[in-house]
Amino acid sequence: MPGKSHGPRSLRGYSPWSHKESDTTERLHFHFHFVFTRSSSLPWGDLFEMWWFQQGLSFLPSALVIWTAAAFIFSYITAITLHHVDPVLPYISDTGTVAPEKCLFGAMLNIAAVLCVATIYVRYKQVHALNPEENRIIRLNKAGLVLGLLSCLGLSLVANFQKTTFFAVHVCGAVLTFGMGSLYMFVQTILSYQMQPKIHGKQVFWIRLLLVIWCGVSAFSMLTCSSLLYNGSFGADIVQKLHWNPEDKGYVLHMITTAAEWSMSLSFFGFFLTYIRDFQKISLRVEATLHGLTLYDTAPCPVNNERTWLLSRDV
Structure with a gap:
């Protein structure tokens, strides 16, 4: 959910395709967010439990x-x-x-x-x-x-x-x-x-x-x-x-x-x-922004949107 943080404390470097709400267009947009993290903010146990290729997009x-x-x-x-x-x-x-x-x-x-x-x-x-x-x-x-x-x-x-x-x-x-x-x-x-x-x-x-x-x-x-x-x-x-x-x-x-x-x-x-x-310091996720509850040409209404990891979790 957009209101919740994803993963541990991080330096978030969002792409120019940042999330913008629109009440006039009924489309499905995909926004890619690149998240930069500092491994030092993680518990050492969690870090060592991960293989090197599981960290970020390595x-x-x-x-x-x-x-x-x-x-x-x-x-x-x-x-x-x-x-x-x-x-x-x-x-x-x-x-x-x-x-x-x-x-x-x-x-x-x-x-x-x-x-x-x-x-x-x-x-x-x-x-x-x-x-x-x-x-x-x-x-x-x-x-x-x-x-x-x-x-x-x-x-x-x-x-x-x-x-x-x-x-x-x-x-x-x-x-x-x-x-x-x-x-x-x-x-x-x-x-x-x-x-x-x-x-x-x-x-x-x-x-x-x-x-x-x-x-x-x-x-x-x-x-x-x-x-x-x-x-x-x-x-x-x-x-x-x-x-x-x-x-x-x-x-x-x-x-x-x-x-x-x-x-x-x-x-x-x-x-x-x-x-x-x-x-290892970057992750990628996709956000689907819906501008309506159906795919018909109806008046747009606010809906709940989701952010999900596309390729890798925030490390």
């Missing part, structure tokens, strides 16, 4: 990394077992090019894209609520949201358009995934720098900075070697090539490119794992 980045890694691993094992790709450092997308692994690869990465959207959006709302009056941080935060969502779109394109069928779309998706994803990490690292030490410690910033440097080195290596590999010097059919031998032309460039791609993916995993601690 399960979101955890699920994103675990699910995406599982998509890569299961597709790789299937492709290797069926001899569709070479066991030593294939392209990640090559492990999802041929049926049946491409079905598994596409389905799991689509779910990963949804988890990524949720994680990026919650991070955006968290930074916004923590810095409601910092214009520079607000602008960077919005830019990070756009870059992150574009990266999620690219992940879905990579999952559903294989390089052997729609090469141009597949490459576009890869550029969005890795390019926009790298820029997203860079923007979030800048935000971490500007929010320390007031919002969090310096350690978080330095960890994210190291991961961004790791990602940048991997991206540069992949871009340079792939440009040399696909400039036409090694034949036009190299785009469709799934099996490589050490004596093949361009083999070294191919191995460097694939190693850089896997390395870049690992840097992404590491970066999202740094969100776990931050997401």
Whole structure:
């Protein structure tokens, strides 16, 4: 009920979609409230009884990394077992090019894209609520949201358009995934720098900075070697090539490119794992506001409304 407090004492950072009563419109509105809490206000017994992934929304980045890694691993094992790709450092997308692994690869990465959207959006709302009056941080935060969502779109394109069928779309998706994803990490690292030490410690910033440097080195290596590999010097059919031998032309460039791609993916995993601690301090709930007792076009009347937890309880 609206009149009752939810959970222990907390710092409540409500989103711009705050609750407003309306007596003139008969609609059903859903308001999302982000609640920031201080674990120190909890009894120690209650805190220790909870697993780390039960605190706040920390399960979101955890699920994103675990699910995406599982998509890569299961597709790789299937492709290797069926001899569709070479066991030593294939392209990640090559492990999802041929049926049946491409079905598994596409389905799991689509779910990963949804988890990524949720994680990026919650991070955006968290930074916004923590810095409601910092214009520079607000602008960077919005830019990070756009870059992150574009990266999620690219992940879905990579999952559903294989390089052997729609090469141009597949490459576009890869550029969005890795390019926009790298820029997203860079923007979030800048935000971490500007929010320390007031919002969090310096350690978080330095960890994210190291991961961004790791990602940048991997991206540069992949871009340079792939440009040399696909400039036409090694034949036009190299785009469709799934099996490589050490004596093949361009083999070294191919191995460097694939190693850089896997390395870049690992840097992404590491970066999202740094969100776990931050997401332990935030919860999400949905509020349904009714403007009438029925769904007919009748005069609105005041009704009792409810607030319920959508994903996680206030910790």
